[in-house]
Amino acid sequence: MSDEFILEVKNLKKYFLAGRPALFSRTEQYVHAVDDVDLQLRRGEVIALVGESGCGKSTLALTLMGLENATEGSIFFEGRDITHLTDRERKSTRQRIQMVFQDPYESLNPTQTIEEIVTEPLVVHGLAGDHGERQAHVVRALEDAGLKPAEEYMHRFPHQLSGGQRQRVVIASALVLEPHLLLADEPVSMLDVSIRAEIINLLADLRESRGISVIFITHDLGTVGYFADRVAVMYLGRIVEIGSMREVLTDPKHPYAQALLSVIPVPNPRLRRKRMILQGETPNPIELPVGCRFHPRCPVAMNICKESDPRLLPISETHRAACLLLAK
Amino acid sequence: MKRYRYLLKKVSWSAFTILFVLILNFFLFRVLPGDPVKAGTHDPRFKKENQEAMRVRFGLDKPVINCFETLNPIKVGDCWINPFETQFFIYIRNLVQGELGISYHTNGPVADILVERLWNTLLLIGAGQILSIIVGILFGLFAAWKARTVIDYSALITGLVTWSLPTFWLGIILLFWGSGHGFPIGGRITPGTSSYPLSYQIADIAKHMVLPTLTYTIVYMGEYLLVMRSSLMDVLSEDYILTAKAKGLSTFQILKDHALKNAMLPIVTIIAINLGFTVAGAIQIEAVFSWPGLGGAVYEALERRDYPVLQGVFLLIAVSVVIANLIADLMYSYLDPRVQTE
Numbered sequence: 001m002s003d004e005f006i007l008e009v010k011n012l013k014k015y016f017l018a019g020r021p022a023l024f025s026r027t028e029q030y031v032h033a034v035d036d037v038d039l040q041l042r043r044g045e046v047i048a049l050v051g052e053s054g055c056g057k058s059t060l061a062l063t064l065m066g067l068e069n070a071t072e073g074s075i076f077f078e079g080r081d082i083t084h085l086t087d088r089e090r091k092s093t094r095q096r097i098q099m100v101f102q103d104p105y106e107s108l109n110p111t112q113t114i115e116e117i118v119t120e121p122l123v124v125h126g127l128a129g130d131h132g133e134r135q136a137h138v139v140r141a142l143e144d145a146g147l148k149p150a151e152e153y154m155h156r157f158p159h160q161l162s163g164g165q166r167q168r169v170v171i172a173s174a175l176v177l178e179p180h181l182l183l184a185d186e187p188v189s190m191l192d193v194s195i196r197a198e199i200i201n202l203l204a205d206l207r208e209s210r211g212i213s214v215i216f217i218t219h220d221l222g223t224v225g226y227f228a229d230r231v232a233v234m235y236l237g238r239i240v241e242i243g244s245m246r247e248v249l250t251d252p253k254h255p256y257a258q259a260l261l262s263v264i265p266v267p268n269p270r271l272r273r274k275r276m277i278l279q280g281e282t283p284n285p286i287e288l289p290v291g292c293r294f295h296p297r298c299p300v301a302m303n304i305c306k307e308s309d310p311r312l313l314p315i316s317e318t319h320r321a322a323c324l325l326l327a328k
Numbered sequence: 329m330k331r332y333r334y335l336l337k338k339v340s341w342s343a344f345t346i347l348f349v350l351i352l353n354f355f356l357f358r359v360l361p362g363d364p365v366k367a368g369t370h371d372p373r374f375k376k377e378n379q380e381a382m383r384v385r386f387g388l389d390k391p392v393i394n395c396f397e398t399l400n401p402i403k404v405g406d407c408w409i410n411p412f413e414t415q416f417f418i419y420i421r422n423l424v425q426g427e428l429g430i431s432y433h434t435n436g437p438v439a440d441i442l443v444e445r446l447w448n449t450l451l452l453i454g455a456g457q458i459l460s461i462i463v464g465i466l467f468g469l470f471a472a473w474k475a476r477t478v479i480d481y482s483a484l485i486t487g488l489v490t491w492s493l494p495t496f497w498l499g500i501i502l503l504f505w506g507s508g509h510g511f512p513i514g515g516r517i518t519p520g521t522s523s524y525p526l527s528y529q530i531a532d533i534a535k536h537m538v539l540p541t542l543t544y545t546i547v548y549m550g551e552y553l554l555v556m557r558s559s560l561m562d563v564l565s566e567d568y569i570l571t572a573k574a575k576g577l578s579t580f581q582i583l584k585d586h587a588l589k590n591a592m593l594p595i596v597t598i599i600a601i602n603l604g605f606t607v608a609g610a611i612q613i614e615a616v617f618s619w620p621g622l623g624g625a626v627y628e629a630l631e632r633r634d635y636p637v638l639q640g641v642f643l644l645i646a647v648s649v650v651i652a653n654l655i656a657d658l659m660y661s662y663l664d665p666r667v668q669t670e
Contacts, residue, residue: 065574067570067573067574087578087579090576091576094574094575094576095576098574098575099571099574101567101570101571102567103567106566106567106568107567107568107570107571108568108571109568109572109586109590110590110664110665110666111589111590111663111664111665113665120572120575120577120585121575121576124575124576124577124581125576157665157666159665159666170571173571173575177575
C-alpha cells in the first residue's frame with residue numbers, strides 16, 4: 001500500500017440478484033452493475049467517471065461509499081481495507097469520504113432548516129464541541145460552498161432555495177466534515193445549464209483550496225474538460241478506457257469513447273465533424289454479450305471480438321484502453 | 329405573519345363550513361318522506377285531535393320557510409307569511425340562543441341526549457381509535473423497517489385481512505367467543521348495579537368495553553398499518569435518507585430524525601378524518617354490542633323522524649369533523665414547513 005494513493009480499488013464487483021429466468025428454475029440471474037473495476041486515485045486528484053445511464057457508475061460510487069456491499073474485490077482507502085465494515089467501523093471512514101448526490105431536490109430533508117442540515121453531520125460525528133464552535137464550522141462550510149452571507153440562508157428551508165443553491169447546501173453539508181475524498185454523482189445534471197459551470201467551478205476551487213480528491217461522475221463528457229485530471233470511461237460495469245484528460249479527450253482509443261466524444265456539441269457552427277451514432281441498444285446487463293461486451297454495437301468489430309474479452313491495454317504510461325484493435 | 333394568515337384562513341373556512349352545515353341540516357331531514365307525528369307511534373288509537381295537538385306543540389303546523397308550506401312533498405305556499413313565524417327562523421333563533429330543541433320522542437332536551445350518548449361513544453370508539461392508532465403505527469413502522477422480509481409480509485397480510493373483515497361479522501364472532509369466557513354480551517353496564525360502589529361500576533364498564541373495543545381495534549388497525557408501512561417505505565427510499573446514511577447516521581437516528589416526521593404526514597390526515605367520524609360512532613359495533621352511543625341514536629331518531637335529535641347529532645358530527653380537519657391542517661404546518669408558504 002503506497003501512501004501516494006488515497007483510494008485503491010481492486011477487481012471490484014457488484015452484482016444484484018435479479019431473480020430467476022423461470023419460476024422453478026434453479027439458476028439465479030444477476031445484474032452485473034459493476035464488473036471487475038480497478039481504479040487508483042492520488043491525493044488531490046480529480047478523476048471523471050463517464051458513461052451512459054445504467055453503465056454502473058452510480059453503483060460504483062455507492063459501493064465505494066459503503067452504501068452497497070461489494071460482491072467481490074477490495075477497496076482500500078488511505079491504506080485501510082474498507083470493503084466489508086460494520087456501520088460502527090465505517091463511521092470514521094464516512095467522515096473522510098463524502099458524497100454529493102445528483103438531485104438536490106431529493107437529497108435534502110424538506111423538514112429541516114439549512115442550518116440543521118449542515119450541523120447534523122458534526123453532531124453525528126461528535127465534532128466541534130460547543131454550540132458556538134459548531135456554528136462557526138457551519139458558517140464556514142456554507143460560505144465555502146458559495147452561500148454568502150451564510151446567516152441569510154441558515155434559517156431557510158430547502159424549498160425556499162433554487163436548485164443551484166440547494167446543491168451548494170448539499171456540498172456544504174459534505175464539506176463540513178472536512179472530507180479527504182468527495183464523490184460527486186452527476187452533481188450538475190439536474191441543474192440549469194447556466195448554474196452548472198458555477199457548481200463545477202466551485203468544486204474546482206475546493207480542490208485547489210482544500211486539496212480534496214474528487215471522483216466526478218457524469219454522463220456528459222462536455223463538462224469533464226473543465227477540471228478533471230484524468231478521465232475513466234465506463235461501459236456496462238467496466239472501465240473501457242482510462243487516461244489523462246488530454247489523452248482521452250483528444251485521442252480516444254476505444255470506439256465507445258470515440259463515439260461519446262464525437263457527439264459533444266462544438267461551439268463553432270461552421271466546424272462540421274462526423275458524428276458517430278452508435279447502433280442498437282445497450283445490452284441487457286443480466287446477460288452480457290460473450291467476448292468484448294461492446295462488440296454488438298461496435299462499428300469496427302472484428303470476428304475475434306465475439307470470442308475474446310479484452311483487458312485494459314497500455315497505450316502510454318497513463319493511458320489504457322480495453323480494445324482488441326490495440327492488441328494487434 | 330404568514331403563519332397567522334394561514335391560521336386565519338383555515339379558521340374562517342372552518343367557520344364557513346359549519347354555517348353551511350347548519351342550514352343544510354335543517355332541510356336535509358325535512359325532505360325525507362314521513363310524518364314525524366305518526367312515525368313515533370304506530371298506534372291506530374292515536375286520535376286526529378291529539379296528532380294536531382302534537383303538531384302545534386312542536387311547531388310542526390307552521391310553514392317550513394317562506395313560499396314553502398312544507399318540503400314534503402315540496403309544495404309552494406304563501407310568500408306573504410311573517411318570516412319570523414317559519415320553522416326555519418325558529419330553528420335558527422333557537423340555535424343562536426344555544427338551544428338544540430326538544431326531542432319529539434322523549435320530550436327531553438336534545439342536548440341532554442347528545443351529551444350522554446357522546447360520552448358513551450367517545451369512551452368506546454375513542455379507546456378503540458387510540459389503540460388501533462398505536463398498534464397500527466407500531467406494526468407499520470416495524471414492517472417498513474424490516475421491508476421485504478417474512479415479518480413485513482406477515483404484517484402486510486394481517487393488515488389487509490383485518491382491514492377487509494366485515495365489522496359486524498368480527499363483532500359477532502368475538503361476541504360468541506367472549507360470552508364463553510365470562511365477558512358480558514352487550515350494553516354498557518350490568519342492569520341493577522347503579523347503586524354499587526364506583527370502583528365496581530368502573531370495572532363493570534371496562535369489562536363491557538373489552539369486546540367492542542377489540543373489534544374496533546382489529547378492524548381499524550389494518551388501515552394505519554398499511555398506510556404507515558407504505559408511507560415510511562416511500563420516505564426510506566428518498567435520497568436524503570441515503571445522504572443521511574452517507575453522513576454516518578445510524579439506522580435508529582435515520583428513522584427518528586429523518587424518516588418519521590416525513591412519513592407521519594399521510595397518517596395525520598387519516599387520523600384527523602377518522603377522529604371526526606369517531607364522534608359519529610361506529611353504528612355496526614354499537615348495534616352488535618347494544619352500546620348506547622351516538623351511532624345508535626342516529627338510527628333510532630331517523631326511524632322516528634325525530635328532527636331535533638337528527639339535527640343535533642349531525643351538527644355535532646359536522647363540527648367535530650371540521651375541527652379535526654382544522655387540527656390536521658395546523659399539525660401539517662408544524663410537520664411540513666412547505667405548507668405555510670404555499
